[in-house]
Amino acid sequence: MVYLNFTNLDSETQERLLSDSKEDVESRSGTELRQFAKIHDKDYEALLEDEAMRNLYNYDFVFNM
Incomplete structure (x- = not known):
């Protein structure tokens, strides 16, 4: 199992998630x-x-790998 938080994500993904959150x-x-x-x-x-x-x-956060 892999656990990630917001700061572990690339900047493009962070921006998209922040936009969705807004x-x-x-x-x-x-x-x-x-x-x-x-x-x-x-x-x-x-x-x-x-x-x-x-x-x-x-x-x-759920990611498909």
């Missing part, structure tokens, strides 16, 4: 993040990026 976070909690960013005068894109990175560690 879409996932935005679909689940985009409205709440926008409201939080507006209330606290934060950058929405930076918040989305942080949440997407946290979300990646909730994924189970």
